[in-house]
Amino acid sequence: MSSTVTPSKPNVSLKPEAMQVSPAPGFFGELVQETLALTRRLFIQLQRRPSTLIAGVIQPLIWLVLFGALFQNAPKGLFGDTVNYGQFLAAGVIVFTAFSGALNAGLPVMFDREFGFLNRLLVAPLASRYSIVFASAIFIITLSAIQTSAIIAASAFLGAGWPDPLGLGLISLILLLLVLGVTALSLGLAFALPGHIELIAVIFVTNLPLLFASTALAPLSFMPRWLQMIATLNPLSYAIEPIRYLYLNSDWALNSVVMQAPWGAVTLGGALLVLLVLDVVAFFIIQPLLRRTFA
Amino acid sequence: MAPAVLIEKLQKRYGKVEAVKDVSFQVEPGEIFGLLGPNGAGKTTTIRCICTLATPDAGKIEVSSINAIANPKAARQKLGYVAQEVALDKVLTGRELLQLQAALYHIPGKFAKERIDKMISSLGLQEYADQKTGTYSGGIRKRLDLAAGLLHKPDVLVLDEPTVGLDIESRVVMWDILRQLRDAGTTVLLTSHYLEEVDALASSVAIIDKGVVIAAGTPSELKDRVGGDRITLRIREFCPLEEAEKAKDMLKSFPFVQEAIINVAQGNSLNLVVTPQSDALITIQQALQAAGLPTFGIAQSRPSLDDVYLAATGRTLMDAELAAAGSRDPKAERKQNMK
The missing domain is CATH 3.40.50.300 (P-loop containing nucleotide triphosphate hydrolases)
Incomplete structure (x- = not known):
């Protein structure tokens, strides 16, 4: 750097030559412009620091391989209709991948708060400060899509096979609903908690317990009744069970029963509805948290 | 406008x-x-x-x-x-x-x-x-x-x-x-x-x-509102306090000297506030000489903004800085700045 060279004397010329004020692009045009620019920033960061993306694929991959091997010799038919544990596990790990990616959505926002970069955004005349949230959501959804695609491909390679194309579309929808809700909650926490240490702590205590208290790793029939209750109230199960069903049944319908909870049967359509409700609830919960910063 | x-x-x-x-x-x-x-x-x-x-x-x-x-x-x-x-x-x-x-x-x-x-x-x-x-x-x-x-x-x-x-x-x-x-x-x-x-x-x-x-x-x-000129006088590079005290008492007797303070932080130099007049420096130097004291450095200036601050608050900006540094809570301030 030029610490020894005299910096070229800057010649600021800011004569008030009129900047062509374009015809006002309107609220929507401005919103799109700022959201795209904020999203672009996140993708530039990802491109130059791809470790999050890679780690987000490697970790579930290790789950698949190691955990899959753990019950390699379990008697056939033990895991319901699934042929082997690897097939059973695939749905769980796919959902886990999307879930933990979305859970981390708030971290970049938290760092922006801590480093003061958020102030740069807040002093700008943004059409809506929700563009900051939209950009994060677009980024996380794309990131999750890449990661889960990799895991779906890897599980196919490891013997779980492929769902039919329409089923794959429905799996994408299920994952999208889950990611949206969890991303919203994580972003809400990023504005509510005092710092990244606290946010990481919350992520830490949420991530694995929610996984273990779901049907990701073991079927309901393995669990004591109290755990069955928890697992069937756990939103993750409402993503895992439909996906598992779609993997195994090409003749699915919205009224297919995907989970037999101790308190009743859950259909595919019902599970989708639960995820949708999760999203709506999440959006309402984070409103006051966001408004505190955005108002 | x-x-x-x-x-x-x-x-x-x-x-x-x-x-x-x-x-x-x-x-x-x-x-x-x-x-x-x-x-x-x-x-x-x-x-x-x-x-x-x-x-x-x-x-x-x-x-x-x-x-x-x-x-x-x-x-x-x-x-x-x-x-x-x-x-x-x-x-x-x-x-x-x-x-x-x-x-x-x-x-x-x-x-x-x-x-x-x-x-x-x-x-x-x-x-x-x-x-x-x-x-x-x-x-x-x-x-x-x-x-x-x-x-x-x-x-x-x-x-x-x-x-x-x-x-x-x-x-x-x-x-x-x-x-x-x-x-x-x-x-x-x-x-x-x-x-x-x-x-x-x-x-x-x-x-x-x-x-x-x-x-x-x-x-x-x-x-201008603060008024007076400022004279900074250093008898020696590092002047013993007694010598500075002696000079201070002597200089205070001049009618044009409004105030005299010993600045301990700067080797016991003397800070004077004087009514602006052209022969102030010479008068002071001659008086010091007559009392057998040397002059290491002497300078006259208009009041600075620090003097404005001093006149309004009774302390210099530097003192305020130091006092503030002790009583601040950087953690709380960081929190305020975090949105």
Whole structure:
């Protein structure tokens, strides 16, 4: 750097030559412009620091391989209709991948708060400060899509096979609903908690317990009744069970029963509805948290 | 002409701390206005209120005649803000940061490119623009931040402590840039706890202490109001205290000497306030000689802004700094600044 060279004397010329004020692009045009620019920033960061993306694929991959091997010799038919544990596990790990990616959505926002970069955004005349949230959501959804695609491909390679194309579309929808809700909650926490240490702590205590208290790793029939209750109230199960069903049944319908909870049967359509409700609830919960910063 | 920035009876508290108690001032279009005060005086809080990052508890803020409290979005368009701590995304290049900034201010794409190129060249950032900001030195970071603040051609550029942490060379460059901006018609509002900075740049000053404006006017007016000239006298490079006391008692008997203080921090030099008169230095030197005391150095000057501060608060800016440094809670302050 030029610490020894005299910096070229800057010649600021800011004569008030009129900047062509374009015809006002309107609220929507401005919103799109700022959201795209904020999203672009996140993708530039990802491109130059791809470790999050890679780690987000490697970790579930290790789950698949190691955990899959753990019950390699379990008697056939033990895991319901699934042929082997690897097939059973695939749905769980796919959902886990999307879930933990979305859970981390708030971290970049938290760092922006801590480093003061958020102030740069807040002093700008943004059409809506929700563009900051939209950009994060677009980024996380794309990131999750890449990661889960990799895991779906890897599980196919490891013997779980492929769902039919329409089923794959429905799996994408299920994952999208889950990611949206969890991303919203994580972003809400990023504005509510005092710092990244606290946010990481919350992520830490949420991530694995929610996984273990779901049907990701073991079927309901393995669990004591109290755990069955928890697992069937756990939103993750409402993503895992439909996906598992779609993997195994090409003749699915919205009224297919995907989970037999101790308190009743859950259909595919019902599970989708639960995820949708999760999203709506999440959006309402984070409103006051966001408004505190955005108002 | 309406003032570029108008602040009236601003108040802002954080919990029990009254960061700003009563701040009023106005910035005329096209001038450099300096908000001077020790750390912790309420400068940053005032700036954060002006830049719509904090909502004041009471008072009025107008930017280019826009009520910034009622209509923050319109005010943001008129303001360029250069924060004390430059927050750059270290993974982005300077140009990418400016592109982001241009979009946040809704500059249409075709004008943005031209405008960014112009800011890069006019702030001398050509060789850095395509490097990641993480590699920048302090001075370059600040210049990029300035470019970002100026990108949308704000009516008022607001800088919070623009040269804190910069080396002397970068500071001089920054001063130069700010003068050029003013000459080009931009209104500049800056805060500083450096007297020389405000003295060198600002055509109007408000001195703020403990959340209250204690003096305001042009630097020259403020100095005249304090009155008297200042004489700094060093009997020896490091003068024994008794000798300084002796000289002080002797000099105090002269009718033109209004006040005499021993500055222990500077080798027991003597600071005198005198009624301006042409032979003051010679008279003092002769008196010292007659008493058998040498003169290591002697200088006469007009009152400085520090003297203005001293007259208003009874302590020097440096003392206030030191006192404030002990009683501050950096953690709480960081929290305030976090949105």
